[in-house]
Every structure is written in structure tokens, then in C-alpha cells.
Amino acid sequence: xxxxxxxxxxxxxxxxxxxxxxxxxxxxxxxxxxxxxxxxxxxxxxxxxxxxxxxxxxxxxxxxxxxxxxxxxxxxxxxxxxxxxxxxxxxxxxxxxxxxxxxxxxxxxxxxxxxxxxxxxxxxxxxxxxxxxxxxxxxxxxxxxxx
Numbered sequence: 001x002x003x004x005x006x007x008x009x010x011x012x013x014x015x016x017x018x019x020x021x022x023x024x025x026x027x028x029x030x031x032x033x034x035x036x037x038x039x040x041x042x043x044x045x046x047x048x049x050x051x052x053x054x055x056x057x058x059x060x061x062x063x064x065x066x067x068x069x070x071x072x073x074x075x076x077x078x079x080x081x082x083x084x085x086x087x088x089x090x091x092x093x094x095x096x097x098x099x100x101x102x103x104x105x106x107x108x109x110x111x112x113x114x115x116x117x118x119x120x121x122x123x124x125x126x127x128x129x130x131x132x133x134x135x136x137x138x139x140x141x142x143x144x145x146x147x
Contacts, residue, residue, distance in 0.1 A: 021107040023116065025127065028100040029135035033142035035097040038090045041141040042099075047134045054126060073105075075115030080108030082116055099138055101131055 031038050048066060055064050063074045073082040087102040107113035116123070 021113045023105045023120070024103065025131065026100055026102045027128075027131035027135050028098060029139050030093065030096065030098055031139050031142050032096045035090045035092045037142045038097045038099055038138065041138050042088060042090070045137060045141060047137065050133055051130050054130065075112055075119075079111035079115050082107050082112050097142075099135060101134055103127065103131065 052061070052064065052066065055061055065072045069087070070083065070085040073084060075082060083106045085104045085106070089100045089102065091098050105116060107116050
């Protein structure tokens with residue numbers, strides 16, 4: 001399994017110094033099942049539920065609007081939105097299939113960007129854990145493990 005979401009504080013500093021408004025990451029999982037089985041599992045699983053529960057645990061459910069392919073996050077009433085986009089890519093491999101989950105966070109304005117970067121020491125590791133959990137959930141569903 002490969003995860004490329006940089007959760008370090010150093011990543012936040014780099015983003016802050018470069019005036020970047022986007023954070024991107026991905027997680028790839030090898031699956032012992034063909035692409036058709038992986039796609040079928042994706043269609044029946046609710047991979048967003050753990051992320052929404054995590055946000056609710058922080059009391060942020062009123063600041064998140066789920067939408068197909070992601071969510072819109074409102075850090076506070078004075079900041080613009082932060083768009084969370086999720087793309088899923090499945091390919092056949094010589095030993096089954098591979099699922100790659102790509103995520104991107106895009107801040108609409110400077111205040112939203114600052115809020116995202118300030119929260120990154122918590123959001124980064126949480127995002128990485130949620131990516132791994134989603135990949136493991138799909139892998140277990142395809143490979144027949146109990147969920």
C-alpha cells in the first residue's frame with residue numbers, strides 16, 4: 001500500500017510560504033480481485049460515512065455539506081469554502097486490481113487557506129487515516145474478509 005498524503009507540519013509550512021491554496025494526496029491499495037469486483041464493492045460501500053462521523057466528533061457537522069465526489073467545508077462564517085474532491089481509480093493488474101483514492105482540498109480564499117493550514121496538524125493525520133481505512137474497507141469487501 002502506498003500513501004502520498006504529506007501530513008507533516010513541514011508540509012503546512014511549505015504550503016503557507018508558497019501561498020498555495022490546495023492540498024492533494026492519494027492512497028493506493030493492491031486488491032486480490034479483478035477491477036469489476038472492486039468497482040462493485042465501491043458501489044455498495046459508503047466510504048464517506050467514517051469521515052462524516054469523524055467531523056461530527058469534532059462538532060463540525062454543520063460546517064460540512066456532502067456532495068457527489070466530495071464535500072464543501074466552511075471553516076468559519078468569514079471564510080470562503082474549502083472544496084474536498086475525491087476521485088477513485090481502479091485498474092486491473094497482473095495480480096488482481098489496484099484502487100487509488102485521490103483527494104484534493106482547495107481553499108476558495110486566503111482566509112479559508114489559513115484555516116486549512118492552521119488545522120493541518122490535525123486534519124493531515126486524520127485524512128491519512130481515513131484514506132487508509134477506505135482502502136482497507138474496499139480491499140476487505142473484495143477479498144471476502146468480514147467488515
